[in-house]
Amino acid sequence: MMDAGRHPNIELLTYSEVEEVSGYIGKFQVKVRKKARHVNAELCTECGLCQEKCPQKTIPSEFDQGMGKRSAIYVPFPQAIPRVPVIDTERCTYFLTQKCRVCEKLCPAGAIDFEQEDETLELEVGAVIVATGFAQFRAEELPQYNRSLSPDIIDGLQFERLSSTTGPTEGEILTSEGVPPKRVAIIHCVGARDEHSNVYCSRVCCMYALKHAHLVRDKTDAEVYEFYMDIRASGKGYEEFYTRVQEEDVYFVRGRAAEVTVLEDGQLMVLAEDTILGKPVSAKVDMVVLGSAMVPQGDSGQVASTFGIGRSEDGFFLEAHPKLRPVETNTDGVFLAGACQSPRDVPDTVAHADAAAGRCLSLLSRGEVTISPTVAVVDERLCSACRVCIDLCPYTAISFISQDGSGTARINEALCKGCGTCVAACPAAAIKARHFTDGQIYAEIVGLLHGSEHEVAEVTG
Amino acid sequence: MSEETPRIGVYVCDCGINIGAVVDVPAVVSFASGLPAVAVAREYKYVCSEPGQEMIRKDIKESGINRVVVASCTPRMHEPTFQNAVAEAGLNPYCLQMTNIREHASWISQDDKAATEKAKRLVRAAVARVALHEPLESRTEKVTPAAMVVGGGIAGIQAALTTADGGYKVYLVEREPTIGGHMAQLDKTFPTLDCST
Numbered sequence: 001m002m003d004a005g006r007h008p009n010i011e012l013l014t015y016s017e018v019e020e021v022s023g024y025i026g027k028f029q030v031k032v033r034k035k036a037r038h039v040n041a042e043l044c045t046e047c048g049l050c051q052e053k054c055p056q057k058t059i060p061s062e063f064d065q066g067m068g069k070r071s072a073i074y075v076p077f078p079q080a081i082p083r084v085p086v087i088d089t090e091r092c093t094y095f096l097t098q099k100c101r102v103c104e105k106l107c108p109a110g111a112i113d114f115e116q117e118d119e120t121l122e123l124e125v126g127a128v129i130v131a132t133g134f135a136q137f138r139a140e141e142l143p144q145y146n147r148s149l150s151p152d153i154i155d156g157l158q159f160e161r162l163s164s165t166t167g168p169t170e171g172e173i174l175t176s177e178g179v180p181p182k183r184v185a186i187i188h189c190v191g192a193r194d195e196h197s198n199v200y201c202s203r204v205c206c207m208y209a210l211k212h213a214h215l216v217r218d219k220t221d222a223e224v225y226e227f228y229m230d231i232r233a234s235g236k237g238y239e240e241f242y243t244r245v246q247e248e249d250v251y252f253v254r255g256r257a258a259e260v261t262v263l264e265d266g267q268l269m270v271l272a273e274d275t276i277l278g279k280p281v282s283a284k285v286d287m288v289v290l291g292s293a294m295v296p297q298g299d300s301g302q303v304a305s306t307f308g309i310g311r312s313e314d315g316f317f318l319e320a321h322p323k324l325r326p327v328e329t330n331t332d333g334v335f336l337a338g339a340c341q342s343p344r345d346v347p348d349t350v351a352h353a354d355a356a357a358g359r360c361l362s363l364l365s366r367g368e369v370t371i372s373p374t375v376a377v378v379d380e381r382l383c384s385a386c387r388v389c390i391d392l393c394p395y396t397a398i399s400f401i402s403q404d405g406s407g408t409a410r411i412n413e414a415l416c417k418g419c420g421t422c423v424a425a426c427p428a429a430a431i432k433a434r435h436f437t438d439g440q441i442y443a444e445i446v447g448l449l450h451g452s453e454h455e456v457a458e459v460t461g
Numbered sequence: 462m463s464e465e466t467p468r469i470g471v472y473v474c475d476c477g478i479n480i481g482a483v484v485d486v487p488a489v490v491s492f493a494s495g496l497p498a499v500a501v502a503r504e505y506k507y508v509c510s511e512p513g514q515e516m517i518r519k520d521i522k523e524s525g526i527n528r529v530v531v532a533s534c535t536p537r538m539h540e541p542t543f544q545n546a547v548a549e550a551g552l553n554p555y556c557l558q559m560t561n562i563r564e565h566a567s568w569i570s571q572d573d574k575a576a577t578e579k580a581k582r583l584v585r586a587a588v589a590r591v592a593l594h595e596p597l598e599s600r601t602e603k604v605t606p607a608a609m610v611v612g613g614g615i616a617g618i619q620a621a622l623t624t625a626d627g628g629y630k631v632y633l634v635e636r637e638p639t640i641g642g643h644m645a646q647l648d649k650t651f652p653t654l655d656c657s658t
Contacts, residue, residue, distance in 0.1 A: 003618075004618045004621055005640070007622060009625035009626075009628070010633055011632050012635070013634045015638045016635065017636045018611055027603075028605075032632070037638065080641065084638075085638075086638040123609065125608050125609045126604040126605040126606060129610045129621075131610055131613075131616035132612040133642055160646050160648050165648075207651045211652075337610075337616040337620045338612075338614065338615065346644065350619050353617070353620040358623070360620070361624055367604055373555070373597035373600070374597065414602055434595075434597055441590075444586045446586075447586035448582050448586040
């Protein structure tokens with residue numbers, strides 16, 4: 001993280017979103033909206049006083065998955081890059097009531113700027129790498145886990161925050177009562193390998209669930225029960241890690257947990273079928289960790305349309321070929337990195353990201369791109385300026401050139417994919433697809449049907 | 462070149478037994494020889510192999526072949542292979558036509574006669590088409606020497622660092638106030654249990 005913040009060739013645009021992408025491989029124009037932080041990054045000394053003095057201190061922290069609190073002007077976590085705070089305008093007293101301005105009064109650098117506005121940058125790049133990541137499956141969608149009934153039914157990311165030294169308990173694993181749990185259940189495949197949610201295997205959950213078992217055993221005296229269907233530990237050093245966790249006296253129960261219920265005394269009960277014993281089993285515990293699957297980001301459909309990339313049935317972004325082109329997309333010059341393409345763990349993500357960077361570098365270092373000649377061309381003498389083709393083009397490759405009251409359609413050869421939509425639609429037959437001319441296609445059809453019952457007469461043109 | 466008389470070379474591939482065991486390849490070759498403008502028609506075990514490509518290049522150079530039909534597998538696999546092969550012999554790569562007598566004939570039929578008949582039709586269609594092909598030239602465009610990485614989690618950070626280390630400008634765009642993504646939330650990472658930040 002720090003390396004990225006300091007690299008002389010990397011310009012960080014945080015709190016920023018891509019609004020619009022145009023252009024083509026080698027020359028993309030990208031509009032990026034830099035959202036207003038309401039803190040002047042050039043003046044801010046990152047002293048943290050504003051955050052400390054902000055009277056709004058009880059906002060659930062997104063970074064701590066709602067388990068910790070933050071202020072209205074805040075830095076999400078201590079190692080954030082950059083450490084320039086941001087004002088949450090939906091929670092800040094000043095933005096809500098026009099009163100307060102405590103941070104502004106106290107800031108020694110005069111960096112608070114309530115008037116700051118969003119800024120739009122227009123950038124030109126030769127290649128784009130989409131690395132927009134994943135979301136965690138919302139376990140609330142599966143009613144049998146009764147997630148909302150107890151604060152001690154937590155998900156994988158909440159456990160991470162609980163166990164982290166920068167988290168709400170400074171790394172102590174505690175129940176909502178503030179005491180270490182005596183028994184913990186960890187449930188695999190929540191939102192994965194399940195026809196009611198997602199049919200795919202999310203690949204990372206087995207290993208993180210094993211890691212959670214290890215951390216509970218390491219930090220507390222609690223008994224740990226892992227409810228699993230199969231342990232998928234296929235990675236370098238993974239099976240060895242599984243063996244290690246087994247040796248740490250973790251109870252492995254083979255069977256998907258059927259239900260989590262909250263008992264009258266607030267304790268939790270996990271019901272399952274142990275498929276090895278062939279019997280229903282139950283475990284009374286103080287904490288349940290739901291091993292939630294990785295799912296596509298909620299706005300992945302919109303991101304896909306901004307960058308002109310496809311999605312597979314599971315909603316993750318679609319690679320150009322699963323084996324031969326795993327980081328390319330069907331839009332040349334746009335590459336995929338990491339869990340936006342498929343659930344993957346850290347080692348696989350780093351490898352995939354380096355592969356994307358490799359493809360990107362080979363494009364940038366080549367310095368030029370070859371544009372295929374098999375595109376559509378307009379015969380401007382025949383074009384009647386009706387503009388039918390312009391809206392039909394799926395690649396926005398056609399523009400209208402005005403000339404003395406009239407005009408003509410013109411095709412950008414770098415954007416055109418030669419799909420032929422405009423050729424078929426042009427009422428004046430003014431557009432020709434190179435390498436797919438009517439003459440060539442008819443000749444092929446005539447050759448194919450010659451001497452058959454479907455034989456067609458030779459067509460010229 | 463579109464003005465010159467087409468002299469077509471047809472190369473029918475056995476693809477080992479993939480095509481040859483079903484389609485009567487010698488019959489297709491003999492049929493192709495009789496088609497208009499076909500100057501030469503040959504069978505080869507694997508046309509995509511180096512000797513197979515060399516056979517085509519030799520005919521272009523020595524027999525004045527100016528249009529090429531390869532009847533073999535899907536063009537998705539080997540069209541670039543044969544485009545390069547004809548270009549090496551000085552022929553425009555768009556003077557090539559491939560026709561798929563494997564996925565569209567031998568692999569989809571147990572009826573040898575029907576498969577052979579279809580292969581002949583496909584070859585006749587390709588020959589008729591290639592006679593009308595025109596040489597086309599590709600264009601090149603300059604690449605802006607910069608990249609944008611969208612998303613500042615572990616994937617975006619890694620991709621940005623590797624690209625930036627290559628000497629190119631990288632814009633790393635992140636919608637949250639800080640980079641780090643989910644990775645920054647993780648405590649330890651398996652299997653080595655090292656820190657995530």
